[in-house]
Amino acid sequence: MAASTLTEVARLAGVSPATASRVLNGSARIPGKDIADRVRQAAESLGYIPNAQAQGLAKSSSGLIGLIVHDIADPYFSAIARGVQEAAREQRKMVLLASTEGAPASEKEAVAAFAARRADSIVIAGSRMSRPEDVEGNAELAAELDRYCRNGGQVAVVGHAVVGAATEEGYHVVQVPNEELAAQLASELAATREGEFVIIGGPEGLLTSDDRIRGFQQGLSAAGRPAAEVLRTSFNRSGGFDAGLAIAARIKAARPGGAAPSDDRPAPAAPPAAAPAPLCIFAVNDVMAIGAAAALRSQGLRIPRDATVAGFDDIETLRDFRPALSTVHLPLEEIGRQAARSAAGRDGDGAAPSPVTGKVTLRRSTETVA
Amino acid sequence: MAASTLTEVARLAGVSPATASRVLNGSARIPGKDIADRVRQAAESLGYIPNAQAQGLAKSSSGLIGLIVHDIADPYFSAIARGVQEAAREQRKMVLLASTEGAPASEKEAVAAFAARRADSIVIAGSRMSRPEDVEGNAELAAELDRYCRNGGQVAVVGHAVVGAATEEGYHVVQVPNEELAAQLASELAATREGEFVIIGGPEGLLTSDDRIRGFQQGLSAAGRPAAEVLRTSFNRSGGFDAGLAIAARIKAARPGGAAPSDDRPAPAAPPAAAPAPLCIFAVNDVMAIGAAAALRSQGLRIPRDATVAGFDDIETLRDFRPALSTVHLPLEEIGRQAARSAAGRDGDGAAPSPVTGKVTLRRSTETVA
DNA sequence: CTGTTAGCGCTTTCAG
DNA sequence: CTGAAAGCGCTAACAG
Numbered sequence: 001m002a003a004s005t006l007t008e009v010a011r012l013a014g015v016s017p018a019t020a021s022r023v024l025n026g027s028a029r030i031p032g033k034d035i036a037d038r039v040r041q042a043a044e045s046l047g048y049i050p051n052a053q054a055q056g057l058a059k060s061s062s063g064l065i066g067l068i069v070h071d072i073a074d075p076y077f078s079a080i081a082r083g084v085q086e087a088a089r090e091q092r093k094m095v096l097l098a099s100t101e102g103a104p105a106s107e108k109e110a111v112a113a114f115a116a117r118r119a120d121s122i123v124i125a126g127s128r129m130s131r132p133e134d135v136e137g138n139a140e141l142a143a144e145l146d147r148y149c150r151n152g153g154q155v156a157v158v159g160h161a162v163v164g165a166a167t168e169e170g171y172h173v174v175q176v177p178n179e180e181l182a183a184q185l186a187s188e189l190a191a192t193r194e195g196e197f198v199i200i201g202g203p204e205g206l207l208t209s210d211d212r213i214r215g216f217q218q219g220l221s222a223a224g225r226p227a228a229e230v231l232r233t234s235f236n237r238s239g240g241f242d243a244g245l246a247i248a249a250r251i252k253a254a255r256p257g258g259a260a261p262s263d264d265r266p267a268p269a270a271p272p273a274a275a276p277a278p279l280c281i282f283a284v285n286d287v288m289a290i291g292a293a294a295a296l297r298s299q300g301l302r303i304p305r306d307a308t309v310a311g312f313d314d315i316e317t318l319r320d321f322r323p324a325l326s327t328v329h330l331p332l333e334e335i336g337r338q339a340a341r342s343a344a345g346r347d348g349d350g351a352a353p354s355p356v357t358g359k360v361t362l363r364r365s366t367e368t369v370a
Numbered sequence: 371m372a373a374s375t376l377t378e379v380a381r382l383a384g385v386s387p388a389t390a391s392r393v394l395n396g397s398a399r400i401p402g403k404d405i406a407d408r409v410r411q412a413a414e415s416l417g418y419i420p421n422a423q424a425q426g427l428a429k430s431s432s433g434l435i436g437l438i439v440h441d442i443a444d445p446y447f448s449a450i451a452r453g454v455q456e457a458a459r460e461q462r463k464m465v466l467l468a469s470t471e472g473a474p475a476s477e478k479e480a481v482a483a484f485a486a487r488r489a490d491s492i493v494i495a496g497s498r499m500s501r502p503e504d505v506e507g508n509a510e511l512a513a514e515l516d517r518y519c520r521n522g523g524q525v526a527v528v529g530h531a532v533v534g535a536a537t538e539e540g541y542h543v544v545q546v547p548n549e550e551l552a553a554q555l556a557s558e559l560a561a562t563r564e565g566e567f568v569i570i571g572g573p574e575g576l577l578t579s580d581d582r583i584r585g586f587q588q589g590l591s592a593a594g595r596p597a598a599e600v601l602r603t604s605f606n607r608s609g610g611f612d613a614g615l616a617i618a619a620r621i622k623a624a625r626p627g628g629a630a631p632s633d634d635r636p637a638p639a640a641p642p643a644a645a646p647a648p649l650c651i652f653a654v655n656d657v658m659a660i661g662a663a664a665a666l667r668s669q670g671l672r673i674p675r676d677a678t679v680a681g682f683d684d685i686e687t688l689r690d691f692r693p694a695l696s697t698v699h700l701p702l703e704e705i706g707r708q709a710a711r712s713a714a715g716r717d718g719d720g721a722a723p724s725p726v727t728g729k730v731t732l733r734r735s736t737e738t739v740a
Numbered sequence: 741c742t743g744t745t746a747g748c749g750c751t752t753t754c755a756g
Numbered sequence: 757c758t759g760a761a762a763g764c765g766c767t768a769a770c771a772g
Contacts (some may be wrong), residue, residue: 002430002519003485005765016743022768032741047517052486053426054765057748059371062423067467073452075445076689082443085469093482097437097465099455113464115373116422147417151373220379237690287687294690317445317657317687320607320664333443375749388757391751402757424749434759748762749764756759 013042025050032047056118057239063093065340066114070102070126074236075315076285080125080158081185083336091119091344101320102126102206104137111144121154121343125336130163131205138163145171156343158335160207172342174335174356178208178312179215181328181358185282185310186219188360189326192368193308194277197228199291200243201284202235212284212312228282240288244281244295249305251279252299279307280366286311286318286327293325293365308366324363374416381574383412395420426488433463434643435710436484439495440472444606445685446655446702450495450528453706461714463490472496474507481514491524491584491713495706500533501575508533515541526713530577530707542712544705544726548578548682549585551698551728555652555680556589558730559696562738564680566649567598570613570662571654579605582654582682598652610658613652614665621649621677622669649677650736655690656681656697663695663735678736694733 010020015035023036024043056062065088087152088095096119097108107124114122122145128138129137139277142165145155156172165171186197199216202209217227231246233239242322254276283289289311293303303309303323314329335356380390385405393406394413412418426432435458439447451467460463466489468480477494484492492515498508512535515525519540526542535541558565569586572579587597601616601627603609624646653659659681663673673693675681681688705726 003517006767007765018744018768019742022742025767035742049482049486049487050518051427051765052483053423053432053488054748055767056423057427057750058749058765058767070440070453073445073448073686074454075443075448078443078445078448078451081448081467082441083468085442085467089469094487095467097451097455097467099452099459112419113422116419117464118421118423157772159489269740290690294538297692315687316443317685320660321690322667322692333699376751377749387750388752388760389758392758395751405758421749424764425751427766428749428751430764742772744769746766746767746769751762751764753762754760756757 003051004048005226006048006050009039009042009046009048012046013039015039024048024223025055030126055338060118061120062118063092064096064108064114064117064119065093065343066096066098066117066119066122068098068100068110068122068124068126069108070100072097072099075287075317076313077125079332080336080339083333083338084123084125084340086333087337087338087340087344091340092183100126102129104129104141106135106140108137108144111141111148115144115148115151115153119153121156121340122148123336123339123343124155124162125339127159127206127208128163129203130210131203131209134205135163135213142166153210153276154343154345156339158339162272172339174342176208176356177358178211179218181360182212182215182282183219183222183332185312185328185360186221188362189227189280189282189308189310190220190223191368193280193366195280195308196276197225197280197281197282198247199228199230199284200240200247200288201232202239202288205233206235209284216282233288235285235288237287237291240283240291241295242291243283243288244292245280245299247279247292247307248296248299248301251296251301281307281309283309283311285326286313286315289325289327289350290318290321293321303365304367305369308345310366314361323365323367324364326362326364329359331358373421374418376418376420379409379412379418380418382416383409385409392417405739414444417468418671430488431490432488434466434484434487434489435461435463435713436466436468436480436489436492437479437498438468438470438480438492438494440470441586442467442469444657445687446683447495448658449686449702450706450709453703453708454710455706456703457707457714458711460530461710470496472499474499474504474511477486478507478511478514481518482513485514485518485521485523491526491710492518493709493713494525494527494532495704495709497529497576497578497616498532498578499573499575500577501573504575505533512536524713524715526709528709542646542709544709544712546578546700546705546726547728548581549588551700551730552582552585552652552682553589553592555682555696555730558732559650559652559678559680559736560590560593560595563650563736565650565678566646567595567650567652568617569598569600569652569654570610570658571600571602571616572609572658574602579654586652603654603658606740607657607661610653610661611665612661613653613658615669617649617651617662617677618666618669618671621666621671648675651677651679653679653681654687656683656695659695659697660688660691663691673735674737675739680736683711684731693735693737695731696734696736699729699731701728
């Protein structure tokens with residue numbers, strides 16, 4: 001028993017399918033009250049549900065918003081997804097989800113799939129890679145996106161334009177001031193902390209990570225501090241943990257009475273003899289920061305006493321973490337909402353989209369201990 | 371410039387649309403190698419992308435999996451979503467997302483929307499309500515679901531059958547042994563802890579919450595302990611926090627030298643004079659447990675010294691929380707995967723779907739302190 | 741205000 | 757093995 005169709009409803013109501021369509025879906029003018037009621041009743045009694053595919057085919061517009069994330073279980077992405085979801089509800093559309101692990105090839109695939117479904121707009125939330133081995137993938141992704149835009153699709157990208165995309169019509173970028181905010185974080189940290197800085201970054205070429213690293217270094221240098229060493233690792237909790245382990249070993253080695261560092265470079269800055277001020281760790285996102293903190297703790301080190309830790313994003317689920325994590329607050333949900341809105345044509349609500357603004361939020365994990 | 375169509379490809383290749391269709395999409399037999407290549411080339415050069423809506427309309431199957439969650443930003447749901455997403459990829463389908471805040475009315479709406487899009491299957495991940503005011507909403511939801519199934523749709527529900535659903539064909543339930551696991555948690559806790567128990571539960575009628583409460587009480591009683599008091603609050607972090615605050619006040623009041631409880635009931639069980647063993651708190655999910663822990667801490671209470679806390683779910687993002695949270699591990703991602711698979715027809719992979727199994731996981735937050 | 745007539749792009753019998 | 761023709765269910769010009 002298949003779902004009932006508009007035609008059946010029309011027949012039952014004794015009208016033409018066109019009329020039925022007009023009353024059940026919002027056409028310009030509503031037909032005569034009497035007939036309209038008859039149709040609505042027929043629809044009701046048949047349990048009529050319009051076939052969105054047929055509607056889409058006829059109107060060539062699907063009521064779908066495509067959302068591309070690296071991993072929906074990552075709180076950063078799920079927060080953005082929530083914003084997109086909300087915007088979708090406002091627009092009376094549904095969201096189509098694709099997880100890509102950040103691989104340009106699967107992003108391209110996802111875009112193609114969205115295009116195939118005639119998604120009205122696409123939101124790309126993950127940051128892109130710009131490594132040499134990704135140029136081909138990115139080019140294909142850009143081509144796919146261009147084609148989609150050329151066919152009338154709307155694209156919104158969070159954070160960064162896709163490398164190599166011809167900035168066509170219908171291509172929007174929600175700017176996230178990663179660099180500025182990271183710089184600000186660095187300068188606020190530098191103002192209160194003596195210790196040497198070290199950065200736990202994602203793989204080289206990951207744009208968001210690179211921006212935050214660059215900004216942080218700039219802030220440091222503006223504050224008259226030497227550039228921080230950068231540890232490259234994976235852009236997730238376990239990457240942070242590994243880096244944290246490495247750092248912990250170093251801290252313990254540098255302690256008065258500790259073994260000499262296995263590192264053959266001379267310990268930078270602080271003279272090895274005096275107990276140095278605690279190391280200041282900046283991880284390019286909160287999840288990595290938490291991983292690093294866990295690693296330090298597992299090695300018997302305390303935060304902020306033996307080292308301070310700061311992150312980026314201000315992930316909600318992590319706010320009860322102790323010591324409270326210093327970070328940069330990003331309005332993730334708002335970012336998602338805004339991306340979905342700008343791709344819907346109405347940027348914000350008539351007014352220009354208020355630019356995304358974050359906020360350095362210093363908490364316990366970077367406090368100086370008395 | 372609209373996207374190019376099958377017909378255009380066919381014309382370019384000098385064949386009929388039918389043939390083009392046969393080679394581009396998996397029809398029974400592949401046409402002659404020579405002609406096939408010609409078609410493929412034409413498609414390539416035109417950048418042809420099949421119109422999924424048209425395909426769906428013709429085949430009446432959309433390649434879509436509908437997923438209903440309360441809130442995609444909640445780590446419990448995003449973990450399940452990830453599993454569903456994976457299964458979708460295996461099935462070469464896409465997932466359509468709907469967030470409903472748990473309201474039966476919007477769940478019904480979501481099901482209708484999925485049905486309209488001719489989703490091949492629907493996964494409902496949130497637990498349902500069974501309050502008196504929800505009976506109507508649930509009935510409508512059940513009706514919508516039944517209709518969907520009758521039209522050939524497949525439904526998988528995580529945890530609980532929808533109240534009042536006629537268990538039709540195509541209606542699957544992924545059982546989650548909430549009750550048993552909660553009982554087991556209670557008995558393991560009762561074995562090592564002396565203190566009185568108190569439960570922080572969600573609103574009355576929320577099935578998952580109720581199951582866990584019931585199970586926990588059973589475990590307690592099997593261990594010869596009196597039933598725990600149940601504090602009802604909202605099923606999220608802030609609910610846990612509020613309850614935690616209330617409990618903290620009580621603990622402080624009950625302390626030797628503390629003020630008398632503002633509560634007019636006599637303090638249950640332990641004689642008020644002796645310092646009682648620390649209270650054992652069980653929150654029906656991790657997020658609430660974290661909230662409660664934060665509240666206790668904010669009142670100067672320490673865990674597990676002044677009170678112990680246990681949760682449920684074993685949310686990954688919360689694993690680095692200190693003190694490490696005792697909880698019941700649930701294979702959330704697997705649950706999502708299994709739900710999506712069972713709704714796809716192939717339960718598991720030919721074999722019966724291995725039932726979901728959790729595991730009581732005791733950690734620091736419920737340890738006895740020396 | 742309502743009905744008729746064409747498609748939207750694809751699949752799928754059914755002939756050739 | 758290939759092509760022609762008939763829809764899938766709905767909307768959108770046009771007429772009436």
